[in-house]
Amino acid sequence: MSSAIRFILNGEDVTLGDFAPTDTLLDYLRLRRRLTGTKEGCAEGDCGACTVLVGRLTDHGLAYEGVNACIRLMGSMHGTHVVTVEHLAAKDGALHPVQQAIVDCHGSQCGFCTPGFVMSLYGLWLSNDAPSRADIESALQGNLCRCTGYEPIVRAAEQVAANRPSALFDPLERDRAEIMAKLWSLQSATDTITVEKDGSRSVIPASLEAFAEALSQEPDATVVAGATDVGLWVTKQMRLLSPVIFINHLSELQSIAADGEGITIGAGVSYTEAHGFLEALIPAIGRLIDRIGGAQVRNMGTIGGNIANGSPIGDTPPPLIALGAQLTLRSHSGRRTMPLEDYFLAYGKQDRLPGEFVEKVLVPRPAENGHFAVYKISKRRDEDISALCGAFNMTLDANGRIEAIRIAFGGMAATPKRAKHVEAALIGQIWNWATISAARDAFDEDYQPLTDWRATADYRSLTAKNLLTRFFLETAGAPTELRRFEMEDA
Amino acid sequence: MDNSTFETKSVITGPMHASLKHDSAHKHVTGQAEYIDDIPEPAGTLHGGLGLSDRAHAEIVSIDLDAVRAAPGVVHVLTAADIPGFNDVASTGQRDEPLLATDLVQFHGQPIFAVIAETRDQARRAARLAKIEYRDLPHWTDIDGARQNGAPLVVEPMVLTRGEPQTEIEKPPLRIQASMTIGGQEHLYLESHIAMAIPGEDDDITVWSSTQHPSEVQHMVAHVLGIANHAVTVQIRRMGGGFGGKETQGNQFAALAAVAAKKLDRAVKFRPDRDEDMAMTGKRHDFRVEYDVAFDEDGRIHALDATYAARCGFSADLSGPVTDRALFHADSSYFYPHVQVRSQPLKTHTVSNTAFRGFGGPQGMLGAERIIEEIAYALGKDPLEIRKLNFYGQPGSGRTTTPYHQEVEDNIIARVVEELEASSDYQARRQAIIDFNANSPVIRKGIALTPVKFGISFTMTAYNQAGALVHLYQDGSIHLNHGGTEMGQGLYTKVAQVVADTFQVDIDRVKITATTTGKVPNTSATAASSGTDLNGMAALDAARQLKERLVDFACRQWKVERKEVEFLPNCIRIGEDIVPFDTLVRAAYYDRVHLSAAGFYKTPDIHWDRKAGRGRPFFYYAYGAACSEVSIDTLTGEYMVDRTDILHDVGKSLNPAIDIGQIEGGFVQGMGWLTTEELWWDDKGRLRTHAPSTYKIPLASDRPKIFNVRLAEWSENPAATIGRSKAVGEPPFMLAISVLEAISMAVASVADYAVCPRLDAPATPERVLMAVERLKAM
Known part of the structure; x- marks a missing residue:
C-alpha cells in the first residue's frame, strides 16, 4: 500500500502525500506551487480560466487533454502529466507559436481568461493540425471571454494551425519519450494508494477488483470519476467528503466496443472518448455529446457518472433510454442488469444498492430502417x-x-x-x-x-x-x- | 481586419494612430500578467469570508456567531461594531448602503458579517456556521412588484421636455401606446472582485483593489476607517475585466479588507467566490419603457411621451446617472419635434444595480428602436426607411435639437448608415430573406440595420477632469502614470502611444505604471468611455511641459532659436546637431532642469442643469451602425446569428487594432445582453442564475458566423480630442440592437410582417417561441 500519489508537473516529478480528498488541482497550483498563471474564474468548470492540460497514457499513446483545474481533485492526478501555461514559452522567453498567434491577432484584452484560451488552443494544436472552424469553436466551448468577442482568438487558432517550427520547439513534443516512460512506470505500479490528511482519506484503487473491494468495505464512500459534478459539491456547497474513491484511472472501466448486440460503454468512458467512437455509429448522439459542457468537461466527465448521479437534466439518459439501453451495476459480490429507465426511481434517488457501482451500459444500435x-x-x-x-x-x-x-x-x-x-x-x-x-x-x-x-x-x-x-x-x-x-x- | 488603416507619421515604434499590441499581451499569454490574487502575499496574510443574508427583506432579530468564532483557523469575526468610522459605502453620499447590515437586510446576499481566518477555505467554511434569526418583511424584486407596493424612488427622477408634447401628441393621424420590457445584465468580468489591504504605520493603509475608481475606494476606505484621505493609498495595475461592474462595487471589499487589516495589524485579502460576487454586486438595470408615440403616414415622428422605469435595487448607487443617461439616449439617432421623457428609478429588494457599459444608454436607445419598429410594422414599411426619415438633420435643418436642448452639430449618422447599407448589400439581402421566408415553414430569417449615436462625457460635469504624471529619468527612460485604470481596454497602451509620440521615442522607452492615488490624486472613474479622452490629454499636457523644458534647455545650451529644435525619432535636431534623446535628457539633468511634470485636463464647453433638463452634457457624439442577419427555429425559438456587418466611427483612431477589438467585443457583449443572458430571481428573492453554469454569456460559437467590422476611416473628431480620436468603450455595445431586431423580423414573418412582434429582451429561445406563438394566433 502506498501513501502518496506521483505525477509530473510541467518538468518536475512530484510525490504528494498530504492532500485532502476535496483539495483541487487549482488550489494546489496557485496556493502551494505559486503557479498563478492558471486562474479561477468560476470554480465550477464553466469558464475555462483554469484550463490546464493533463497528459495520460491511453490505448493510442500519450494524450493531452484540457481539463478544468478548479473542479479536478488531486486524488485523480496520480500517473498524469500536468501542464500549465508556465510550461509553454521557451527558456529564453520566446513564445510558443500558439501564444505568439494570440499576441499577433490581438486575442487578449483584460487577459484574465487568456491562459485558459492558450491551453485550450494548445490542446487543439497538439491534436489537430488542420482544424476547421467547427473544430476550433468546439475546442473553445469551455472558455469564456468577456472582452474580445472571440473573433481574434478564432483567427489566432486558424493562423497557428499550420505553424509548427520544429518538434524541438514544443516542450511536449521534445520530451515525449521521456514523459511516456515515466508515466508508464507510474501507472504500472500495482499498489492501491491511500492518502490521509487531517482525518480525511483518498483511495486510489489499483484495479477494478480493488475498487469493488474498497467500496464493499466502505459503501458510503463517494466515488469520483471525472468530478464534473462532485467537484461542485466541493467548491460550491463546501461539502467535506471522506473517504473518496477515485476511479478515473481504471482502464477496465474505459472500454467502449461495438458488437452485434450493440455498443457497450464502460462507466469510465469520458464524453470525449464516447464522442470519438459514437459519432460515426450514432451521429445523433455524437452531435448531442458535442453540446455537453465544454471540451474540458467532456474530457473529464463520464457517461457512467452522468447516469450514476441520476440528474433529471443529465443529457445522456434520454437517448440511451430511447434506444433501450441496459445498465449493468456491479458490486464485490456480483452484477445485475436492468433497463436504464428503471434505474431512475425518483428525484435524487436511483436503484443503486450500497457497495454497488455503475459498470457499463449496453446501447442497442438504432434499427437500420428506423x-x-x-x-x-x-x-x-x-x-x-x-x-x-x-x-x-x-x-x-x-x-x-x-x-x-x-x-x-x-x-x-x-x-x-x-x-x-x-x-x-x-x-x-x-x-x-x-x-x-x-x-x-x-x-x-x-x-x-x-x-x-x-x-x-x-x-x-x-x-x-x-x-x-x-x-x-x-x-x-x-x-x-x-x-x-x-x-x-x- | 485591416491593421494598416492609418499611415504612421514617423519611424518610431508606437506612435499615435498605429495598431500597437496591448502592452500586456506578452504577459497575458504566458500567465505572467499579475492580477491582485497573483501578487505575493505579505507574511501572515489573512483571508476574508462573507456572511450573507438569505432573506430579501427582513429585520435581524439575533445573530449568533459563536460557532463561527470557534471554527478552525478563525482569527476574528468582523461585524458592524468593528467599524471605526462610518458603516457606509454609498458612492452617492446618500448613506443608504451599510458596509455590514446591523438590524435590517434589504436583499438576498447582503453582507452581515465577515470572517477573518488563516486561509480562504477556513474563512468560507466558518461563515456558513452563523445562526441568524430574522423577522421577514414584505419584499419585491421587480418593477411590477415595486409599483404594486408603491415602492419609493431611490433618487429624484429626471424629466426632459421640448416643444409641446401634451398637445401635439393628439394631432397626427397615427398613435401607438405600448411598452417594452428590457432585462438587466451581469458583468461577468472573468476576474471577480478582490481587495488586499496592507496596514502601515500611523493611520496608513495600502489597498490593492480591483477597481475602476481608485480615488473613490480611497475615499470610502478613509470614510469607513474614520481617517484622512492622505493615509490611504489605493493601487491597481490591471483588472480582469470591469465593464462598469468595478466602478463602485469594489468599495465594499476594499473597505472590509481595510477594516480587518487595521484591526488585526495584518495583511487581509478578500476574494469572493463567483456566486458571492454575483449575489453581492450590482448589475445592469432592467427597464420598462412605456411609450406613446404620434406619427404621420410617412412614418415621421411628431411627438413622443415615454416613461423609463428601472429596477434599481435597495439603494441609489449610480441609479440616478444611469436612468438619466437612459433618457439622454431615448432619442437614439432621431429627432423628436415634441417630446417628454421621464425616469422612474424604483427601489427593489435586490442588490443595488450599477454601472454597466453604456450606463443606461443601451436601454434608452433600445426603447427608441422599438418605437421605430412599431411605426414600421404599423405602416408596412422597412424599419430602415423609418429610421432614415427620422434621423437628426444637419445644422440649419431645424432638426438638430435633442430633448435635452443640446444641438447635434457633428452628425454623420446618415453617411455611416448609407455606406453600411451599400457594403452589407442590405436591400438585396432583405428581399432574399422575404423570399426565403415565404417558402420555409420552420426556419425563418430576419435582417436589421440599426444606428448608434452615443454622447461622450460624464454627465456629472466634475468628473470630466484627469491628471497624469510623467518623469524623465537620466537614462532617457520615461515613467508614465495617470488616473485611468486598465481593465483590458488598452488604455495604458493608448496613453503610452501619446507620450511616445509627443517625445518621438520608441514606446518601449515608456514604462506604464500601476494606477495609484499616491501619484495622481482626485481621479475620476475610468468609465463613460472617457479613459483615453481624459487621460490621454492629461498625459499629453505633462509630456508637452517636459518637452518645452527640454527645448528651452536646448536653446540655452546650443544657443539656437526654438524653431531650430526638432524632435525626430529617438533624437533631437538642435541647430546643426543631432542629439540622441537620452543624451539630451542627461544633459538637461546636469543643467538642473526639472524632469518631472504633472499634467491636467478638463473637458471644455460642457455644462448640465439637471433640474431644468437643459444644457450641453456631451462634448461630442460617436456614431456607428450594424447590420445583422439571423435565423430562427419557429418550433423551439432557437436562433443563430448568420452575419453581422459593422461600420463604426472612432474619429481618427489612436490604435485601430485596439479599437476594432473594442467594437467586436462590445458587440458580442451587447448581443449576450439581448439574447441568452437572463437574470432570474426566485420568489424568495434569491438570484438563481448565480454563476456561468446558469447565466449564459456568449461563446465563440455564438458570435456572428460572418463578422465584418470596419472603422469609418474618413472620420475625424471635429472636437479637439486627443489625436482627433473618439471614445470607443461603450458605443459599439449598442450595435447589438441589430440582432434583436433581426430576430424580431424573423418572428414577424409568421404574421406576414403585419404585426410588430414586440419582442422583449433578452430574447431567449423561450421569448422568441412565445412571440411566434402570439403572432401566429393573431
Missing part, C-alpha cells in the same frame, strides 16, 4: 444545461405505420422519463401529420414540468410537443434544426 433523433434545447446552444432534451426512436412498417417507438425526455420530470402516453398514441398509427397532431396532447399526461431559471413549464411543454413535429418533418426529409456548420449534417 429513425432516431436527439434534440437538446438550452438557452445557449453550447455549454449549457438542457431546459429539455428529447430523444425519439421509431421504426415504421412497410405501410408507413408506426411499428415501434420509444420517446424519452430529460428536463420534463423529476427523472429522465419515457413519454409512454405519447408512445401509446402513436403506435400502430400511420406516421403522418394527423397522427402527430393528435398525439401532441398526450405529452401533458406524461409530463408536468416545472418552471425554473432555464425555462417555464409552458415553454417546456410546448417545445416537447414541437420536437415531435420536428422529428416528423425530419423523417419526411425536411431538416429543421439550425446547424451552424453544414458539415454537421455529414
Whole structure:
C-alpha cells in the first residue's frame, strides 16, 4: 500500500502525500506551487480560466487533454502529466507559436481568461493540425471571454494551425519519450494508494477488483470519476467528503466496443472518448455529446457518472433510454442488469444498492430502417444545461405505420422519463401529420414540468410537443434544426 | 481586419494612430500578467469570508456567531461594531448602503458579517456556521412588484421636455401606446472582485483593489476607517475585466479588507467566490419603457411621451446617472419635434444595480428602436426607411435639437448608415430573406440595420477632469502614470502611444505604471468611455511641459532659436546637431532642469442643469451602425446569428487594432445582453442564475458566423480630442440592437410582417417561441 500519489508537473516529478480528498488541482497550483498563471474564474468548470492540460497514457499513446483545474481533485492526478501555461514559452522567453498567434491577432484584452484560451488552443494544436472552424469553436466551448468577442482568438487558432517550427520547439513534443516512460512506470505500479490528511482519506484503487473491494468495505464512500459534478459539491456547497474513491484511472472501466448486440460503454468512458467512437455509429448522439459542457468537461466527465448521479437534466439518459439501453451495476459480490429507465426511481434517488457501482451500459444500435433523433434545447446552444432534451426512436412498417417507438425526455420530470402516453398514441398509427397532431396532447399526461431559471413549464411543454413535429418533418426529409456548420449534417 | 488603416507619421515604434499590441499581451499569454490574487502575499496574510443574508427583506432579530468564532483557523469575526468610522459605502453620499447590515437586510446576499481566518477555505467554511434569526418583511424584486407596493424612488427622477408634447401628441393621424420590457445584465468580468489591504504605520493603509475608481475606494476606505484621505493609498495595475461592474462595487471589499487589516495589524485579502460576487454586486438595470408615440403616414415622428422605469435595487448607487443617461439616449439617432421623457428609478429588494457599459444608454436607445419598429410594422414599411426619415438633420435643418436642448452639430449618422447599407448589400439581402421566408415553414430569417449615436462625457460635469504624471529619468527612460485604470481596454497602451509620440521615442522607452492615488490624486472613474479622452490629454499636457523644458534647455545650451529644435525619432535636431534623446535628457539633468511634470485636463464647453433638463452634457457624439442577419427555429425559438456587418466611427483612431477589438467585443457583449443572458430571481428573492453554469454569456460559437467590422476611416473628431480620436468603450455595445431586431423580423414573418412582434429582451429561445406563438394566433 502506498501513501502518496506521483505525477509530473510541467518538468518536475512530484510525490504528494498530504492532500485532502476535496483539495483541487487549482488550489494546489496557485496556493502551494505559486503557479498563478492558471486562474479561477468560476470554480465550477464553466469558464475555462483554469484550463490546464493533463497528459495520460491511453490505448493510442500519450494524450493531452484540457481539463478544468478548479473542479479536478488531486486524488485523480496520480500517473498524469500536468501542464500549465508556465510550461509553454521557451527558456529564453520566446513564445510558443500558439501564444505568439494570440499576441499577433490581438486575442487578449483584460487577459484574465487568456491562459485558459492558450491551453485550450494548445490542446487543439497538439491534436489537430488542420482544424476547421467547427473544430476550433468546439475546442473553445469551455472558455469564456468577456472582452474580445472571440473573433481574434478564432483567427489566432486558424493562423497557428499550420505553424509548427520544429518538434524541438514544443516542450511536449521534445520530451515525449521521456514523459511516456515515466508515466508508464507510474501507472504500472500495482499498489492501491491511500492518502490521509487531517482525518480525511483518498483511495486510489489499483484495479477494478480493488475498487469493488474498497467500496464493499466502505459503501458510503463517494466515488469520483471525472468530478464534473462532485467537484461542485466541493467548491460550491463546501461539502467535506471522506473517504473518496477515485476511479478515473481504471482502464477496465474505459472500454467502449461495438458488437452485434450493440455498443457497450464502460462507466469510465469520458464524453470525449464516447464522442470519438459514437459519432460515426450514432451521429445523433455524437452531435448531442458535442453540446455537453465544454471540451474540458467532456474530457473529464463520464457517461457512467452522468447516469450514476441520476440528474433529471443529465443529457445522456434520454437517448440511451430511447434506444433501450441496459445498465449493468456491479458490486464485490456480483452484477445485475436492468433497463436504464428503471434505474431512475425518483428525484435524487436511483436503484443503486450500497457497495454497488455503475459498470457499463449496453446501447442497442438504432434499427437500420428506423429513425432516431436527439434534440437538446438550452438557452445557449453550447455549454449549457438542457431546459429539455428529447430523444425519439421509431421504426415504421412497410405501410408507413408506426411499428415501434420509444420517446424519452430529460428536463420534463423529476427523472429522465419515457413519454409512454405519447408512445401509446402513436403506435400502430400511420406516421403522418394527423397522427402527430393528435398525439401532441398526450405529452401533458406524461409530463408536468416545472418552471425554473432555464425555462417555464409552458415553454417546456410546448417545445416537447414541437420536437415531435420536428422529428416528423425530419423523417419526411425536411431538416429543421439550425446547424451552424453544414458539415454537421455529414 | 485591416491593421494598416492609418499611415504612421514617423519611424518610431508606437506612435499615435498605429495598431500597437496591448502592452500586456506578452504577459497575458504566458500567465505572467499579475492580477491582485497573483501578487505575493505579505507574511501572515489573512483571508476574508462573507456572511450573507438569505432573506430579501427582513429585520435581524439575533445573530449568533459563536460557532463561527470557534471554527478552525478563525482569527476574528468582523461585524458592524468593528467599524471605526462610518458603516457606509454609498458612492452617492446618500448613506443608504451599510458596509455590514446591523438590524435590517434589504436583499438576498447582503453582507452581515465577515470572517477573518488563516486561509480562504477556513474563512468560507466558518461563515456558513452563523445562526441568524430574522423577522421577514414584505419584499419585491421587480418593477411590477415595486409599483404594486408603491415602492419609493431611490433618487429624484429626471424629466426632459421640448416643444409641446401634451398637445401635439393628439394631432397626427397615427398613435401607438405600448411598452417594452428590457432585462438587466451581469458583468461577468472573468476576474471577480478582490481587495488586499496592507496596514502601515500611523493611520496608513495600502489597498490593492480591483477597481475602476481608485480615488473613490480611497475615499470610502478613509470614510469607513474614520481617517484622512492622505493615509490611504489605493493601487491597481490591471483588472480582469470591469465593464462598469468595478466602478463602485469594489468599495465594499476594499473597505472590509481595510477594516480587518487595521484591526488585526495584518495583511487581509478578500476574494469572493463567483456566486458571492454575483449575489453581492450590482448589475445592469432592467427597464420598462412605456411609450406613446404620434406619427404621420410617412412614418415621421411628431411627438413622443415615454416613461423609463428601472429596477434599481435597495439603494441609489449610480441609479440616478444611469436612468438619466437612459433618457439622454431615448432619442437614439432621431429627432423628436415634441417630446417628454421621464425616469422612474424604483427601489427593489435586490442588490443595488450599477454601472454597466453604456450606463443606461443601451436601454434608452433600445426603447427608441422599438418605437421605430412599431411605426414600421404599423405602416408596412422597412424599419430602415423609418429610421432614415427620422434621423437628426444637419445644422440649419431645424432638426438638430435633442430633448435635452443640446444641438447635434457633428452628425454623420446618415453617411455611416448609407455606406453600411451599400457594403452589407442590405436591400438585396432583405428581399432574399422575404423570399426565403415565404417558402420555409420552420426556419425563418430576419435582417436589421440599426444606428448608434452615443454622447461622450460624464454627465456629472466634475468628473470630466484627469491628471497624469510623467518623469524623465537620466537614462532617457520615461515613467508614465495617470488616473485611468486598465481593465483590458488598452488604455495604458493608448496613453503610452501619446507620450511616445509627443517625445518621438520608441514606446518601449515608456514604462506604464500601476494606477495609484499616491501619484495622481482626485481621479475620476475610468468609465463613460472617457479613459483615453481624459487621460490621454492629461498625459499629453505633462509630456508637452517636459518637452518645452527640454527645448528651452536646448536653446540655452546650443544657443539656437526654438524653431531650430526638432524632435525626430529617438533624437533631437538642435541647430546643426543631432542629439540622441537620452543624451539630451542627461544633459538637461546636469543643467538642473526639472524632469518631472504633472499634467491636467478638463473637458471644455460642457455644462448640465439637471433640474431644468437643459444644457450641453456631451462634448461630442460617436456614431456607428450594424447590420445583422439571423435565423430562427419557429418550433423551439432557437436562433443563430448568420452575419453581422459593422461600420463604426472612432474619429481618427489612436490604435485601430485596439479599437476594432473594442467594437467586436462590445458587440458580442451587447448581443449576450439581448439574447441568452437572463437574470432570474426566485420568489424568495434569491438570484438563481448565480454563476456561468446558469447565466449564459456568449461563446465563440455564438458570435456572428460572418463578422465584418470596419472603422469609418474618413472620420475625424471635429472636437479637439486627443489625436482627433473618439471614445470607443461603450458605443459599439449598442450595435447589438441589430440582432434583436433581426430576430424580431424573423418572428414577424409568421404574421406576414403585419404585426410588430414586440419582442422583449433578452430574447431567449423561450421569448422568441412565445412571440411566434402570439403572432401566429393573431
